[in-house]
Amino acid sequence: MRCEEVREILPEYSVGALKRRKVRDVERHLEICPDCRRELAALRKVGEMVESLPLEKPPADIWDSIAVRIEAESQARGEVLWRRWLKPKLIPAWATLALMGLIAWIYLGLIRSPQQKTQPVIPLELKQHVVAAWDSPFSDTAALALYIGEGTQ
Amino acid sequence: MMIDPRTVKRAQNGDHKAFKRLYDSTSLGIYNLMLRMSGNRETAEDLTQEVYLRVWRSLGGLKSPKAFVTWLHRIAINVYRDWAKSASHRLEEMRVEVQAQNQDDPEDEDNEDLDLIPSSHPLPDEEALRGEMRDVIERAISSLPEKYRAVVIMHHIEGLGLKEIAKSLDVAQGTVMSRLARARAMLREKLSGYVEGD
Amino acid sequence: MRKGAFIWIVITLITMLSAISSGGGIASQSPESILKGAYKAEDTLQVHGIKETIATLPKGTVKVRVELWQSNGKRLQIYLAGPLVGDKVLEMKGDVYYISPKLRRVTVTHPPIVPNSAIDLMLRNYRVERAGEDLIAERRCVILWIKPVHRGNPSRKVWIDSETLFPLRKESYNSNGELESVSMFTEIEYAPDIPEGLFKLPEGWMTVERPGFKPIDLDRDLSSELGFKPILLKNLPEGYVLSGAFINAAAPGPLLQVKYTDGMNQISLFERIKVRGRGMGMGWMRGRGRRMMGRKMMWGRKACMMFEDIGVQAGRAVMVPHPRLLITIVGDVSEEIMRHIVEENFR
Numbered sequence: 001m002r003c004e005e006v007r008e009i010l011p012e013y014s015v016g017a018l019k020r021r022k023v024r025d026v027e028r029h030l031e032i033c034p035d036c037r038r039e040l041a042a043l044r045k046v047g048e049m050v051e052s053l054p055l056e057k058p059p060a061d062i063w064d065s066i067a068v069r070i071e072a073e074s075q076a077r078g079e080v081l082w083r084r085w086l087k088p089k090l091i092p093a094w095a096t097l098a099l100m101g102l103i104a105w106i107y108l109g110l111i112r113s114p115q116q117k118t119q120p121v122i123p124l125e126l127k128q129h130v131v132a133a134w135d136s137p138f139s140d141t142a143a144l145a146l147y148i149g150e151g152t153q
Numbered sequence: 154m155m156i157d158p159r160t161v162k163r164a165q166n167g168d169h170k171a172f173k174r175l176y177d178s179t180s181l182g183i184y185n186l187m188l189r190m191s192g193n194r195e196t197a198e199d200l201t202q203e204v205y206l207r208v209w210r211s212l213g214g215l216k217s218p219k220a221f222v223t224w225l226h227r228i229a230i231n232v233y234r235d236w237a238k239s240a241s242h243r244l245e246e247m248r249v250e251v252q253a254q255n256q257d258d259p260e261d262e263d264n265e266d267l268d269l270i271p272s273s274h275p276l277p278d279e280e281a282l283r284g285e286m287r288d289v290i291e292r293a294i295s296s297l298p299e300k301y302r303a304v305v306i307m308h309h310i311e312g313l314g315l316k317e318i319a320k321s322l323d324v325a326q327g328t329v330m331s332r333l334a335r336a337r338a339m340l341r342e343k344l345s346g347y348v349e350g351d
Numbered sequence: 352m353r354k355g356a357f358i359w360i361v362i363t364l365i366t367m368l369s370a371i372s373s374g375g376g377i378a379s380q381s382p383e384s385i386l387k388g389a390y391k392a393e394d395t396l397q398v399h400g401i402k403e404t405i406a407t408l409p410k411g412t413v414k415v416r417v418e419l420w421q422s423n424g425k426r427l428q429i430y431l432a433g434p435l436v437g438d439k440v441l442e443m444k445g446d447v448y449y450i451s452p453k454l455r456r457v458t459v460t461h462p463p464i465v466p467n468s469a470i471d472l473m474l475r476n477y478r479v480e481r482a483g484e485d486l487i488a489e490r491r492c493v494i495l496w497i498k499p500v501h502r503g504n505p506s507r508k509v510w511i512d513s514e515t516l517f518p519l520r521k522e523s524y525n526s527n528g529e530l531e532s533v534s535m536f537t538e539i540e541y542a543p544d545i546p547e548g549l550f551k552l553p554e555g556w557m558t559v560e561r562p563g564f565k566p567i568d569l570d571r572d573l574s575s576e577l578g579f580k581p582i583l584l585k586n587l588p589e590g591y592v593l594s595g596a597f598i599n600a601a602a603p604g605p606l607l608q609v610k611y612t613d614g615m616n617q618i619s620l621f622e623r624i625k626v627r628g629r630g631m632g633m634g635w636m637r638g639r640g641r642r643m644m645g646r647k648m649m650w651g652r653k654a655c656m657m658f659e660d661i662g663v664q665a666g667r668a669v670m671v672p673h674p675r676l677l678i679t680i681v682g683d684v685s686e687e688i689m690r691h692i693v694e695e696n697f698r
Contacts, residue, residue: 011338017330046340049290049347050309058184062198063176065405065414066205068533070169123668128599128608129619129681130665132564134447134462137390137473137615138497138507138521140534142417142428143406145440148449148460148561199411206412236411 001029006036014043161218164209172212176205179222182311183229189306190233192295200236204229226313226321230303237299286347293343301336304329377513382479382495388516389495389509390470396517397422400488400539401431406532419536420543425550441550448552457552460561463595463610473614476500476590485510487519488539497615501589503685504616505666515541525666526685564597569609577605578624579676586695587611588688591618611682618682618692625677645670648686651694657686671697 006029012018013026030037130147133139156178163171183204188197207228215224294302303322307313308329319326377385404415415433419426426442439450449458482494492510499506503526510520520535567573574580576598587593590613599606609620645656648669656670666683671693680692 011334011341012331014337015330015333017327017334042345043337043341046337046344047309049286049344050294050305050340053189053287053290053310055181055185055310056188058180058201059198062180062184062201063173065202065412066176066209067169067173068405069206069530070172070209124599124606125608125619125621125679125681126661126665126668128606128621129617131460131462132597132608132610132619133617135465136612136617137465137470138393138509138518140404140406140521140523140532141426141440141442142402142404142415142419142430142534143413143532145428145435145447145449146406146413146415148447148458199414202412 001025003029003033003036006030006033007039010036010040011043014040014047156221158218158221161212161215161221165212165215165218172209175208175221179225180205182313183225185310186226186229186303186306187233189291189294189310190299190302191236192291196236200229200232203236204232207232220320222313223317223320226307226317227323230322233303234299289344289347293340296343297336297339301332301339304332305336305340308333377493377516382481383474385493385511385516386474386479386495386497386509387470389511389518392516393518394421394426395424396515397542397545398517398539399543399545400536402428402534402536404532404534406534407530420545420549422545422550427550441552443550450553450556452553455553455556456559457556458559458561461564463564463566463597465594465612469612469614471614472592472612473497476504476613477506477615482508484513485520487512488536490514490519490539492519499616501613503588503688504590504613505683507615510535512539517541526683526688564608565600567596567598567607569593569596573607577607577622579622581607581609581622582673582676582678582697583609584611584620584692584696586692588613588618588684588691590614616683618680618684621679621681622676625673625675648690650690651698653693653697655693657689669693673697 006026009018009022009026013023018026030040127147130144134141134144156175160171160174164175180201184197184201187200187204188194191197191200204225208225211228215221294305297305304318307318307321308315313321315326315329319329322329380388398419398421400419402417402419404417406413406415413434415435416431417428418431419428421427424444428440430436430438430440437452439452441448441450445461445464447460447462449460450456451458477497477499480496480498482496485492485494487510491513493513495509495511497507497509505526506524506528508522508524509518511518517539519539521533522530523532525531567576569581569583572580583593591611592613594610594612594617596607596609599608604623606621606623609622611618611620645658648655648657653672655672658668659666661668661681665681667686667689668679668681669689669692671678671680678697680689682689
């Protein structure tokens with residue numbers, strides 16, 4: 001094999017993607033070609049360099065945010081659903097709890113495939129509607145300001 | 154990432170503590186995957202959060218607890234792609250669309266139409282000694298097309314095996330290998346000043 | 352009687368009287384009166400605190416941390432972390448000033464002011480229930496659930512400081528029952544010393560007015576101003592009343608917004624003239640192929656487009672087909688309520 005041919009498939013060789021026959025051809029060439037050997041070393045070094053990047057620790061508050069949401073969602077789902085479907089007076093407390101848990105588990109188990117939230121430039125009507133809710137009781141203006149903030153023009 | 158299928162089962166039943174254990178065992182990998190894919194720490198935090206929320210919501214649909222890690226990675230890649238495609242990301246960051254230049258890319262027929270988005274800014278370096286080197290490597294990785302970047306990160310940084318990567322991305326193992334190969338070739342070009350032994 | 356004893360008796364009497372007048376504490380107050388107190392306290396108390404908010408916007412989860420100062424009807428929020436970091440929002444006399452030090456620019460918005468009677472309307476349409484107690488920012492709080500009387504509306508859960516009635520944590524659930532945002536004070540100080548000049552606007556910066564809420568009287572003929580005769584909702588969902596109408600003159604073609612409220616939640620009806628030559632005029636999907644995912648709904652023999660999960664406190668948007676007008680209904684109400692609005696009002 002000539003150098004150009006080998007160079008083309010050297011990356012595949014370096015990751016072990018070549019078939020046995022090609023491997024033999026490449027290795028035969030490498031025995032006699034120091035340039036290609038250097039190239040192979042360079043390719044392997046690339047792998048090492050990437051592997052040398054340290055792993056960063058995720059900040060602790062990522063979990064906090066997750067925990068808050070899953071707790072609240074579990075509670076909300078459990079509560080909202082059982083209130084609609086059960087008549088508490090007819091069922092003893094332990095059964096109610098069990099049923100609540102079961103319903104919550106079933107609800108969570110139903111896969112709702114995450115909808116792709118593709119939103120282009122925020123339409124004027126949406127911004128208008130949200131900002132108009134500025135003064136509504138117990139709204140959170142820190143979040144609403146995201147609709148009037150500079151980054152969302 | 155070694156995951157006990159019993160922990161997965163418990164989490165599937167709504168056990169928050171078990172879910173936390175799953176998070177603890179896997180978040181380092183997922184966070185770094187999101188970090189290296191997006192090139193931005195804040196984004197990585199948000200994406201990581203989104204990954205685990207989606208995991209929690211759809212955990213019940215995982216039929217085989219043993220496949221948790223690959224399933225988790227599939228969700229992670231989807232979360233990343235959703236974010237990459239969203240226009241708000243386009244509004245926030247300067248985007249340069251780069252066409253893949255490989256003529257012998259065996260996946261030309263794929264037409265996945267994934268946006269090839271290089272990261273907007275490399276991470277600030279903290280270790281003064283190896284700072285510049287890290288910078289260079291990080292920039293090289295973030296300039297890779299998304300398909301290649303994903304396999305490089307999963308294999309070389311997260312340490313996932315080829316089979317796991319293939320299952321996560323829903324492609325053949327051979328595809329993973331050829332993507333790794335092409336990625337190496339590209340990185341070798343970008344890092345040429347640093348890899349040569351002469 | 353000796354002067355000393357007299358003074359002690361007076362002090363004791365005053366202390367006893369104030370204990371009685373404070374209503375015997377929050378334990379005996381009805382949830383509704385606690386909520387009313389909280390509604391007032393939220394806007395009037397002098398506080399300084401750090402508040403964190405996690406909200407689901409269409410682009411994903413957003414986390415924001417602000418430092419909040421409030422005194423004498425003025426409120427300042429300084430963004431410490433999150434997408435708006437470095438910016439400030441100052442609210443004074445119903446005006447909202449968005450201050451961007453990066454751009455040295457102040458953007459002024461005048462959102463419509465909600466009258467105080469909203470809370471009474473809200474209590475007719477939402478029931479308030481106690482849901483226990485908790486500690487937030489090291490303050491004992493009573494937890495209240497605010498749940499809709501009429502199905503298909505959003506809910507809130509608020510943690511209210513037992514002593515001051517200031518809401519320290521709020522959770523917003525949309526009409527699907529999904530948690531949309533959580534905001535919580537991690538630190539709070541009551542009656543703090545207010546630093547000098549805290550609520551002052553920066554001088555000499557570019558000021559941009561955001562027009563959008565010019566109130567108009569629906570009883571008069573608006574066709575000359577709008578270019579069309581508005582179609583109003585005659586059949587409203589249960590609990591909702593008309594709360595105001597505004598013109599945004601800066602929109603491409605004047606945009607009419609008619610607001611309906613049930614005391615806590617809002618539904619907006621938007622109307623404007625369709626710009627010619629843009630096909631069906633389903634306006635939100637234009638612009639370099641960026642698409643918002645919508646669903647076609649056949650309601651009342653009309654093909655409407657519904658967009659869901661459009662943002663925090665925004666809910667759904669439905670575009671109702673009309674030959675000349677672009678009609679959009681926006682609000683966090685269930686699909687069922689939306690369908691009802693369309694079928695009862697746009698035959």
